[in-house]
Amino acid sequence: MVGVMSFPRTTIGKKVIMAVTGLIWIGFVAGHMFGNLKMYLGAEHFNAYAEGLRTFGEPFLAYGQALWLVRIIIILAVVLHIWAAVTLKMRNLQARPVRYSKHRKLHADAASLSMIYGGVAILLFVLYHLAHFTWGLSAVHPDFRPTDPYHNVIVGFQNRLATGIYLIGLVALALHLYHGTWSMFQTVGLNNKSYDKLLRGLAWLVAIIIPLGFVTVPLGVILGILS
Amino acid sequence: MKLHLKIWRQKNAQDPGGFVDYDLDGVSPDSSFLEMLDLLNEELIAKGQEPVAFDHDCREGICGMCSLMINGVPHGQDREPIKQITACQLHMRHFRDGETVVIEPWRARAFPVIKDLIVDRSAFDRIIQAGGYISVSTGSAPEANAIPIGKKDADKAMDAAACIGCGACVAACPNASAMLFVGAKVAQLSYLPQGQIERYDRVVNMVNAMDAEGFGGCTNTGECEAACPKEISLDFIARMNSELIKANLKGGR
Ligand code: HEM
Ligand code: FES
Numbered sequence: 439m440v441g442v443m444s445f446p447r448t449t450i451g452k453k454v455i456m457a458v459t460g461l462i463w464i465g466f467v468a469g470h471m472f473g474n475l476k477m478y479l480g481a482e483h484f485n486a487y488a489e490g491l492r493t494f495g496e497p498f499l500a501y502g503q504a505l506w507l508v509r510i511i512i513i514l515a516v517v518l519h520i521w522a523a524v525t526l527k528m529r530n531l532q533a534r535p536v537r538y539s540k541h542r543k544l545h546a547d548a549a550s551l552s553m554i555y556g557g558v559a560i561l562l563f564v565l566y567h568l569a570h571f572t573w574g575l576s577a578v579h580p581d582f583r584p585t586d587p588y589h590n591v592i593v594g595f596q597n598r599l600a601t602g603i604y605l606i607g608l609v610a611l612a613l614h615l616y617h618g619t620w621s622m623f624q625t626v627g628l629n630n631k632s633y634d635k636l637l638r639g640l641a642w643l644v645a646i647i648i649p650l651g652f653v654t655v656p657l658g659v660i661l662g663i664l665s
Numbered sequence: 666m667k668l669h670l671k672i673w674r675q676k677n678a679q680d681p682g683g684f685v686d687y688d689l690d691g692v693s694p695d696s697s698f699l700e701m702l703d704l705l706n707e708e709l710i711a712k713g714q715e716p717v718a719f720d721h722d723c724r725e726g727i728c729g730m731c732s733l734m735i736n737g738v739p740h741g742q743d744r745e746p747i748k749q750i751t752a753c754q755l756h757m758r759h760f761r762d763g764e765t766v767v768i769e770p771w772r773a774r775a776f777p778v779i780k781d782l783i784v785d786r787s788a789f790d791r792i793i794q795a796g797g798y799i800s801v802s803t804g805s806a807p808e809a810n811a812i813p814i815g816k817k818d819a820d821k822a823m824d825a826a827a828c829i830g831c832g833a834c835v836a837a838c839p840n841a842s843a844m845l846f847v848g849a850k851v852a853q854l855s856y857l858p859q860g861q862i863e864r865y866d867r868v869v870n871m872v873n874a875m876d877a878e879g880f881g882g883c884t885n886t887g888e889c890e891a892a893c894p895k896e897i898s899l900d901f902i903a904r905m906n907s908e909l910i911k912a913n914l915k916g917g918r
Contacts, residue, residue, distance in 0.1 A: 445909075445913045448872050448873065448876055448909070449842075449844075449872075449875075449876050449880075449881075449882035449883065450872055450882075450883070450905070450906055450909050451909070451913075452882065453882065453883060453906075454906070454910060526881075526882045526884075529840075529881055529882060530839075530840035530841070530842070530881035530882055530884070532774060532879070532881075533773060533774050533775070533841035533842070533879060533880055533881030534772050534773055534774065534840075534841040534881070535774050536772050537772065538734060538737060538769055538772055539671075539684065539767060539769060540734075540736060540737035540767050540769070541734075541737045542736070542737035542738050542743070543839075543888060544738065544743060544837065544888060544891035544892055545886070545887040545888055545890070545891035546839065546886035546887060546888050547886075550884060550885060550886040550887070551839065551886060553884060617885070620885075621884075621885040623903075624885050624899065624902070624903050624906075625883075625885065625903075625906055626906060626907065626910065627903045627904060627905075627906040627907025627908075627910060628903070628907070629899075629900070629903045630898075630900040630903060630904075631898060631900055
């Protein structure tokens, strides 16, 4: 059977869904990281950027519509990504009911073997991050002001525990991006031995640049560069 | 040389099975791994015990019957200076005197143990039956040059056709996935003019058959390629993926 309804049920179709939704998220995290760097331009700039995300597209779009459009796309993408990840993982666990007493890895790297665990870590981190800077729950943020994101970031990262959680989240993201960026080309059939080195290089770049960009903000606060 | 063997013994598919230890002396470093097992079996038979059942046929690395997980590696091939060999081509000179060697069957839900180290790999046959063929009337051999095939395509098809269907890819994969085997079989015919007619039905039917057998999915770890005695490339998995995507875009036409 072929067609829109049967493809997503195959083991390969699910991986293709993960590749496409993963790519959407790579685009999102790249844009998000770039936006965060505006912290270095000062409170006025950063807060204007945050407001700009909501007024984007006016007068064609109403206040907040563009932002919500992006949010809906990434929420749908992450739901599909997790659905495929979890159903495949359950299948993979069942595929070897009796385990080896000894099983040596010949090639696989830590990133490729830890995707589901790293993914769960990223998911938990995203929820924490939303509670921290988007919802501003008083349990996680000591002094949240809805209209002053610059202030929220500075105060948020003055807490060592919060900064530690961000560092862990970013390590998980780096590993996930390293395997994921290369893997998505392989999954959609765009990889072969003559592109392999190039795509591995691209994966390194993505896995280093995005988390590195993100980490400059909490580090900047801790080192007193941002205040 | 002397060896301490830990071998998986299992009477039949229902028996839970377990490891049994054997001490084997007088193994020639020049013997192959399977000859070492022959020696053990002769001793067991002389003692009136049940010999260890293991699959083998050609013993020259071309049939794909031998299927042993040796110290956690399919075909034990990380030992030979030349990697990518079958267990029948592995030699005892690469083991240390007195070494403990753990021998297990391939482990996958789709490859149930028949006895001891022998697993049932007919799941592969059913995948081939689902599409790994071309439908032509047989008859007298046609003129070989009647159908020109580009050199690059011919090379790729030959590389894919090197697969002997031993199942080391499934054995090595952390998910017991059969993607490398199915990828090679799908890719092989996709490069050739004879394979074009059933091209898109083939990939859909073979992938469905693969999934129905209970193999795991691919997480692109590359373990299969590293364990394949015939150096089948991950490129063929990518090829199968793009074939399946194209088949679905065409909606079965
Ligand atoms: C920032 C968020 C995320 C990004 C950018 C991302 C990106 C990606 C990409 C590009 C892939 C490769 C797809 C492929 O192999 O074709 C992937 C795979 C995967 N992701 Fe994510 N992902 C994210 C979040 C998550 C979450 C929240 C989970 C699970 C709870 C998850 C679990 C997985 C798993 C299990 C795989 C498959 C890995 C494999 O095949 O070995 N990811 N991800
Ligand atoms: S016995 Fe034929 S390949 Fe090993």
